[in-house]
Amino acid sequence: MLARAEYQRQYRKTERGKSWLKLYRKSKKSKEYTLNWRLNNKDKTIACTRRNQEKSNLRTKLWRINNREKYLICKRLSDLKRMAHGRITLRTLNSVILNSNMICYLCGKIIFDKYHIDHIVPISKGGTNKKKNLALTHPICNRKKHNKFLWELELE
Numbered sequence: 001m002l003a004r005a006e007y008q009r010q011y012r013k014t015e016r017g018k019s020w021l022k023l024y025r026k027s028k029k030s031k032e033y034t035l036n037w038r039l040n041n042k043d044k045t046i047a048c049t050r051r052n053q054e055k056s057n058l059r060t061k062l063w064r065i066n067n068r069e070k071y072l073i074c075k076r077l078s079d080l081k082r083m084a085h086g087r088i089t090l091r092t093l094n095s096v097i098l099n100s101n102m103i104c105y106l107c108g109k110i111i112f113d114k115y116h117i118d119h120i121v122p123i124s125k126g127g128t129n130k131k132k133n134l135a136l137t138h139p140i141c142n143r144k145k146h147n148k149f150l151w152e153l154e155l156e
C-alpha cells in the first residue's frame, strides 16, 4: 500500500498528473470528499482556515505597503461607495428592471440574458445608489463604460 501511495504522490508531480488533478478537483466526487473530510476533521479545518487567514492578512498588509498609491485610491473608492446614499434594495432593483423594458441604456438593444446594473453617474464621481442613477446594461457595454460619464464615452 505504501508503495502505491508513494507512486501516486510522484505521479501528481508530473505534468499529466497535474492536469489530472486539476480535472479531479472540479469533479463532484472531489467536492463531496472534501466536504466529508472537513466534517470529520473539524479541528484541522478550523486551524487550517485560521492559518490561511493569517497568511492572507499578511499578504494584504504587505501589498498595501508596497502599493501605497493604489491602496489609497481603492480605499477612497470604497469610502465613496459606503457614503453613496442608500444601498440598492431589491425594490429599487425591480423597478429599475421594469422601467428599462430590458433595453440596454448604453447601446439601445434588447438584453436577452445577463445584465449589469450601471451607475449613470459613477459612484467614484459622486453618483448615488438611488433609482434615478441606475440603469440596465449589457455586461459588455457596462465594462466599456467603466467609470466614465456618458458624454465622455461619446467623445472617444
Ligand SMILES: [Zn+2]
Pocket: 104, 105, 106, 107, 108, 109, 137, 138, 141
Ligand atoms: Zn448594450
